[in-house]
Amino acid sequence: MSTAPNAQSPLVIQAKGLVKRYGQVTALDGADFELRAGEILAVIGDNGAGKSSLIKCLAGATIPDEGEIYLDGARAQFRSPIDARRAGIETVYQDLAVAPAMTIAENLFLGREIRRPGVLGSVFQMIDKKKMLEESIARMNDLKVGIRSMTQAVETLSGGQRQCVAVARAAAFAQHVVIMDEPTAALGVKEGNMVLELIRRVRDKGLPVILISHNMPHVFEIADRIHIARLGKRAAVVDPKNISMSDTVAVMTGAKSVDDLPPEALAH
Amino acid sequence: MNSLKAKLPPMGTLGPFIALIFACLFFATQNERFLTLQNFSLILQQVMVVGTIAIGQTLIILTAGIDLSCGMIMALGSIVMTKMGADFGLSAPVAITLGIAATAGFGLINGLLVTKAKLPPFIVTLGTLNIAFAITQLYSGSQTVTEVSDGLTWLGNSFRIGETNILYGVVLMLALYLITWLFLRETAPGRHIYAVGNSPEATRLTGISTDKVLLGVYVLAGVFYGLASLLSVARIGAGDPNAGQTENLDAITAVVLGGTSLFGGRGIILGTLVGALIVGVFRNGLTLMGVSSVYQILVTGILVILAVMTDQMSRKGVR
Numbered sequence: 001m002s003t004a005p006n007a008q009s010p011l012v013i014q015a016k017g018l019v020k021r022y023g024q025v026t027a028l029d030g031a032d033f034e035l036r037a038g039e040i041l042a043v044i045g046d047n048g049a050g051k052s053s054l055i056k057c058l059a060g061a062t063i064p065d066e067g068e069i070y071l072d073g074a075r076a077q078f079r080s081p082i083d084a085r086r087a088g089i090e091t092v093y094q095d096l097a098v099a100p101a102m103t104i105a106e107n108l109f110l111g112r113e114i115r116r117p118g119v120l121g122s123v124f125q126m127i128d129k130k131k132m133l134e135e136s137i138a139r140m141n142d143l144k145v146g147i148r149s150m151t152q153a154v155e156t157l158s159g160g161q162r163q164c165v166a167v168a169r170a171a172a173f174a175q176h177v178v179i180m181d182e183p184t185a186a187l188g189v190k191e192g193n194m195v196l197e198l199i200r201r202v203r204d205k206g207l208p209v210i211l212i213s214h215n216m217p218h219v220f221e222i223a224d225r226i227h228i229a230r231l232g233k234r235a236a237v238v239d240p241k242n243i244s245m246s247d248t249v250a251v252m253t254g255a256k257s258v259d260d261l262p263p264e265a266l267a268h
Numbered sequence: 269m270n271s272l273k274a275k276l277p278p279m280g281t282l283g284p285f286i287a288l289i290f291a292c293l294f295f296a297t298q299n300e301r302f303l304t305l306q307n308f309s310l311i312l313q314q315v316m317v318v319g320t321i322a323i324g325q326t327l328i329i330l331t332a333g334i335d336l337s338c339g340m341i342m343a344l345g346s347i348v349m350t351k352m353g354a355d356f357g358l359s360a361p362v363a364i365t366l367g368i369a370a371t372a373g374f375g376l377i378n379g380l381l382v383t384k385a386k387l388p389p390f391i392v393t394l395g396t397l398n399i400a401f402a403i404t405q406l407y408s409g410s411q412t413v414t415e416v417s418d419g420l421t422w423l424g425n426s427f428r429i430g431e432t433n434i435l436y437g438v439v440l441m442l443a444l445y446l447i448t449w450l451f452l453r454e455t456a457p458g459r460h461i462y463a464v465g466n467s468p469e470a471t472r473l474t475g476i477s478t479d480k481v482l483l484g485v486y487v488l489a490g491v492f493y494g495l496a497s498l499l500s501v502a503r504i505g506a507g508d509p510n511a512g513q514t515e516n517l518d519a520i521t522a523v524v525l526g527g528t529s530l531f532g533g534r535g536i537i538l539g540t541l542v543g544a545l546i547v548g549v550f551r552n553g554l555t556l557m558g559v560s561s562v563y564q565i566l567v568t569g570i571l572v573i574l575a576v577m578t579d580q581m582s583r584k585g586v587r
Contacts, residue, residue: 082475093473099466101533102459110463111474113456125455 009036011073012176012208013058013089018067020053027053028064029232035177040199040209042219042240044252045229052181054229055212059091059179060084071176088175094182097166100155104147105129105136107154108169139172143201160191164198171202178202179210184218196222216245225267228252239267283578284527284542291546295553302556305432312434315548316441317342317503318515319541320496322522323448324375324489326540329523330452331465331485332532333382333389337374338493339516340400343509345371345497347404350413350507353420360419368494374400375490379483397516404509413507424502437499442541444495449537461485465532521568522547524575531579546571 015033019026028050035041045051056062058069060078069076071087078084081091098107109132115121116128136150145164147157154162163183170178180199184192196218203209213219219226220240228235228251236251236258243265250256258266296303321338328335349367352358358366374396381392423437452458463471464481472478500511526543528535547568554564 081473085475091473097470097473099463099470099533101466102462106459106463110471111460111476113459115456125457127454127456127459129454 009038011035012037012071013210014070014073015054015058016068016070018054018057018064018069020050020057020062020064026232028057028067030067031229031232032234033058033227034237035208035210036225037208038203038206039224040203040211040222042211042213042223042226043229044213044216044219044226044248046252049229049252050232051212051229053232055091055179055181055210058084058177058210059089085173089177089179090170090174091179092163092166092170092181092183094185097169098154098162101153103151103153104140104157104165105133105150107165108132108136108139108150108172110169112173140168143168143171143198143205145198158191160187160194163187163191163195167195167198167202171205171207174207176208177210178207179212181212182214183211184213184215192218216249220245230254236261237267238265284525284539284546284575287525288542288546288549291549291553295549295556298553299556302553305430307552307556309432309434309438311545311548311552312438312441313503314552315544316435316437317496317500318518318522318547319441319544320444320499321493321512321515321519322526322540322544323444323537324492324496325519326523326526326528326535326537327448327461327485327492328389328489329465329520329528329530330461330532330535331482332468332530333482333485334393334520334530335378335389335486335489336393336516336520337378337397337400338393338489338519339512339514340397340404341371341374341490341512342493342496342500342515343512344374344400344404344407345494346501346507346511347408347413347509349420349497350416350501351408353417354413354415354507360417360422363417363420364498367497368491371494371497372487372490375486375488375493376483378490379486382486383479383482408507408509410509412509414505416501416506420498421502421505423499424505437502440495441499444492445537445541452537457481457484462533465534467533518544518547518568521572524572524579527575527579529579530576543575 011034013033013035015031018028018031020028031050031054033054043051043055053062057064060081060083063079076087099110113127114131114135116126120126133150140147140150145168147161154165157165167180167183183199184195187195199209199211199222211223223240226238226240226248228238228248230252238248243261247256247261247265251258301307321342325335325338345367348370349363352363352366353360378392378396381387382389423440424435426433426435452461460471460476460481463476464478468478501507522543523540524530524543525546526539528539550567551564554567
């Protein structure tokens with residue numbers, strides 16, 4: 001279906017030598033990062049390995065003390081999550097992403113409502129509900145999210161469906177990258193698979209995805225490459241097709257060093 | 269089944285209306301003077317001040333806040349308006365503008381303390397309740413301002429439809445409800461108020477400045493209190509430093525009876541109008557029955573607790 005990403009695929013995001021200190025604690029200690037076009041890159045790491053600081057830097061939620069971030073080869077400096085969003089990087093947060101009593105259509109467009117044409121929209125800030133509804137249906141169909149009514153409140157949906165709404169919103173507005181922070185953490189098996197399926201469709205539409213997850217089976221099922229964070233650095237980038245889950249965890253925890261791995265296990 | 273359920277308005281929106289109808293039916297059987305147009309016009313007059321305050325209160329409660337200072341700010345506004353006219357001979361439009369500026373300014377203080385100092389609205393407005401009351405008493409010397417120009421009381425005039433007198437002030441209150449209803453339903457800032465009350469974190473993450481929304485809501489509420497000051501002056505024909513004391517809690521009562529959730533993010537502004545009318549109908553009906561006013565307060569108290577219980581239970585049902 002999709003063209004498999006390879007070493008020749010262009011870099012969408014590149015970070016070099018990111019450093020982030022919180023007082024005495026060094027969360028990032030010269031971390032590198034590379035995301036290629038059209039791939040799902042999983043980011044894994046123990047607690048305190050620096051993966052959430054890394055993601056926060058990429059999503060604009062944290063400003064790194066040192067190091068550079070490049071977006072499509074050009075230097076990017078994000079001062080806030082809104083900067084990152086303007087640059088086309090959308091983030092899906094684990095649990096906080098939707099307003100429960102509002103409708104699906106409203107949630108998809110929250111903060112980016114389509115205004116009515118003319119003075120009604122520009123001066124009175126009136127929103128075009130009909131158009132938002134049509135667009136919502138089109139976008140959800142596009143991603144094959146099987147939710148019938150866009151006018152039902154999000155709280156009437158299951159946890160998996162809610163997460164699908166959050167993912168669909170990110171995919172609909174992201175120009176470059178979708179970052180997903182533990183999107184399946186709170187979900188059951190069936191619901192989790194539903195979200196994984198959706199993440200795959202997002203990639204197949206051409207958007208690269210950064211997936212932060214603790215769930216190894218999910219990571220191995222869906223990721224094209226796995227970035228292993230350890231002690232504030234990038235320990236390795238591995239190829240899930242050529243490495244076992246236990247070896248991956250061993251690198252993550254420091255039980256094995258990268259040099260112990262067979263060369264084909266590393267991704268390029 | 270599911271789609272039918274989605275189409276029907278939730279119990280929270282229909283409940284208050286049904287309660288209002290039942291209350292009217294009950295009082296109609298108790299006293300023949302209750303069910304007359306003239307009496308309904310009177311009820312509207314009686315609720316126009318609290319009804320207007322309750323619009324501002326609804327906006328704040330929709331953001332999961334609360335404003336205990338609303339009635340006191342309203343009283344301050346009415347003193348500023350009347351004293352500006354009486355002491356400095358300012359024309360009515362200027363005096364009214366200054367009065368509304370004072371109430372909006374207090375709204376701004378509430379909003380800044382909630383957003384910038386990050387204090388809970390309950391505590392902030394408990395403080396400003398006392399501050400506004402004290403300023404009102406000091407500024408007025410605890411004296412009623414009786415020298416009031418016609419421009420300030422114009423809204424107390426009425427026009428006739430058939431046999432019924434209708435106050436201009438009542439028309440203003442109803443118009444304010446209509447405008448606020450459209451604002452909350454049809455505009456982006458209106459929807460953001462619901463979003464902030466629903467989930468502040470999710471709203472912030474979509475790039476909406478929740479502080480701006482909250483600040484706007486508290487200032488806007490102050491403007492509504494200022495308009496209520498004007499209605500109060502028009503109704504009493506004077507600036508009363510002791511006004512607003514029953515309205516203070518009645519406004520919250522109206523919002524809660526109207527089905528707006530104290531947890532924020534849910535509610536319809538027209539429900540608040542119904543809530544204010546329920547309070548007004550009970551007061552009026554019990555008076556017509558010759559029941560002492562202490563029982564009216566008792567009944568209001570019971571109604572509030574029932575309304576909050578319904579809110580609590582319907583929320584548990586959803587979760």
